[in-house]
Amino acid sequence: MKNKGNKMDVIIIMSSDLAGGVRKFSAFIRRDGFKSLLITNVKDDPNAAFCDFSIYFPWKEDLNPLIGELNLSFNIAYIINACERLIHWQLKLIEGLNRNDPNLPAYYFLKSKYDIRKKLHTEGIEDIQFIGGTLRDLLNTQCHYFPCVIKPSYYSGASRWVRTCIDDAELKKTIVKFLNNPLLIHEEFIVEEYLPGIEFSYDGYVENQKFNGLFLAEKLNFDYQNNHDGDSIISPPVTISKQSVCALEKKIRKIVKILHIHRMFLHIEGRVNEDNVNIIEINARMGGGEYSSAIKYITGIDPIKTMFELVGKDEVSQPEEHSPKQYTMMVKFNIKQRGVFKSLTSLTEILALPNVINGYISDGFEISSLERENVMAAFTICGDSYEEVIDLREHIKKNFRFLVSEKHTINTKSRS
Numbered sequence: 001m002k003n004k005g006n007k008m009d010v011i012i013i014m015s016s017d018l019a020g021g022v023r024k025f026s027a028f029i030r031r032d033g034f035k036s037l038l039i040t041n042v043k044d045d046p047n048a049a050f051c052d053f054s055i056y057f058p059w060k061e062d063l064n065p066l067i068g069e070l071n072l073s074f075n076i077a078y079i080i081n082a083c084e085r086l087i088h089w090q091l092k093l094i095e096g097l098n099r100n101d102p103n104l105p106a107y108y109f110l111k112s113k114y115d116i117r118k119k120l121h122t123e124g125i126e127d128i129q130f131i132g133g134t135l136r137d138l139l140n141t142q143c144h145y146f147p148c149v150i151k152p153s154y155y156s157g158a159s160r161w162v163r164t165c166i167d168d169a170e171l172k173k174t175i176v177k178f179l180n181n182p183l184l185i186h187e188e189f190i191v192e193e194y195l196p197g198i199e200f201s202y203d204g205y206v207e208n209q210k211f212n213g214l215f216l217a218e219k220l221n222f223d224y225q226n227n228h229d230g231d232s233i234i235s236p237p238v239t240i241s242k243q244s245v246c247a248l249e250k251k252i253r254k255i256v257k258i259l260h261i262h263r264m265f266l267h268i269e270g271r272v273n274e275d276n277v278n279i280i281e282i283n284a285r286m287g288g289g290e291y292s293s294a295i296k297y298i299t300g301i302d303p304i305k306t307m308f309e310l311v312g313k314d315e316v317s318q319p320e321e322h323s324p325k326q327y328t329m330m331v332k333f334n335i336k337q338r339g340v341f342k343s344l345t346s347l348t349e350i351l352a353l354p355n356v357i358n359g360y361i362s363d364g365f366e367i368s369s370l371e372r373e374n375v376m377a378a379f380t381i382c383g384d385s386y387e388e389v390i391d392l393r394e395h396i397k398k399n400f401r402f403l404v405s406e407k408h409t410i411n412t413k414s415r416s
C-alpha cells in the first residue's frame, strides 16, 4: 500500500442500501495492495467489516463536508460505483475531488433515465415519446400516448415505482398517489410510451470505445402486470431473431459512440418485437443477482474483476479456459408476499443437483414491501438443450421449499 504524506491511498466503493458489490470489489482492491474505503448510506453497514475504512453518508446531504474529510485523510486512487441511483453523486464526487474521468461525459446522461432518453432521441437512436419532470410538473403536463409507463428517473432499481397506465385518468391517479409518498415528492420521473415485446438484457463491456458483448439473455414468463422479471432468464435467447440481435448491437455501438464511453461495464435492458428493438435502460455496471455467475460460467470472464480492471487498470485480463454447455439460465424466486423468508431447502442441496452452477438464498430476510422485486433465492443452471434447462428449472421450482412467515423471527434481516 502506498502512503503519501500520511494520507492513505484508497479506492472508494460507493454503496446505497447495501447494494454495490462491496465485498467482492473490496477483495480485488485488497489483492491489488490498495485499501478500500466504503461510503454507505446504511449506519452500521455489515459490509464495512469487509473494507479497510468506511464512512456513513446518507446520499442526500451537502457533499462538501465529505469532500473535506476525504481530501484531509485520503489519496483517492479510483472510485468504483455499481449503483445507478448513485451516478449523480459519483459525478459530484468526481468534480468535488477535482478528478479526471474519461467516462464523465457519459455519466451526465446515464445518471438519469430522462436525460438518457432525451439524448437517444436527439441523436435519432430511439424515437419513442416521453415527458419528464417532478411529479408536480407531470401533473400539469399532458401525456398524448397510452399505454404509458411512469418510473423514477434517478431513484430506480428492482422495478420500484414503475407503473403502466392505460389512460390519462390512471396516470393522474398514479401521480397523485406517488405525491403522497414523501420519498418521491422531489424526485424526477419519466413517462414514456409503453414498449410491447419480449424483454432482454445484454451485458458486456466497453474497452477502447468498443463494445464487447458477453451475455445476451431473454426473460422468460415475464410478469407484465408488475413489470417484474419472471421465473427465469435464459442465454442465448430462444425467440429473439438474429436480425433483432444485429439491430441491437448496431444500436449499442452507436450509443457507445455518441456517449463517448471509454471504458465501462454495461447492463442494457430492452424489448424486442416484430418491428423494433428498443432500449429500456442502460446501467453502467454488470447485471445484479446471479448475472455475474452466469456471465462467468459462459464466458470465463468475472464481471466484478472486469469492472474493477476497467476502472483501475490499463487492460482487461483475458478469460480463463472454459467449455460451457450451450444454455445458461438464471432461475429466480421473486416472492410476492410480505413476511420473513425461511428456506426449508439448503443451498447445498440445490448446488448438489447436476448442472447447477451457483446460487444464493436470502434466508431470514424480511420482505417488507411488494413495491419492488424481492428475489429471495436465485440459481444459475446450465444444459445442452433448451428442454434440459427447462426440465431442471421445473425440478428446482418443485423441490425448493420455503416459508414466508408473518411473524418476525429473532434472526430477521431487513432489506431496503
Ligand SMILES: Nc1ncnc2c1ncn2[C@@H]1O[C@H](COP(=O)(O)OP(=O)(O)OP(=O)(O)O)[C@@H](O)[C@H]1O
Pocket (backbone or CB within 6 Å): 149, 151, 156, 157, 158, 159, 160, 162, 192, 193, 194, 195, 196, 199, 227, 228, 269, 280, 281, 373
Ligand atoms: N417504456 C417501457 N415500456 C414497457 N415496459 C417498460 C418500460 N419502461 C419500463 N418498463 C418495464 O418496467 C421494468 C422496470 O423498469 P426499469 O428497468 O426502467 O426500472 P428499474 O427499477 O431500473 O428496474 P430493474 O432494476 O429491475 O431493472 C422493465 O424491466 C420493463 O419490464
Ligand SMILES: [Mg+2]
Pocket (backbone or CB within 6 Å): 159, 269, 281
Ligand atoms: Mg431495469
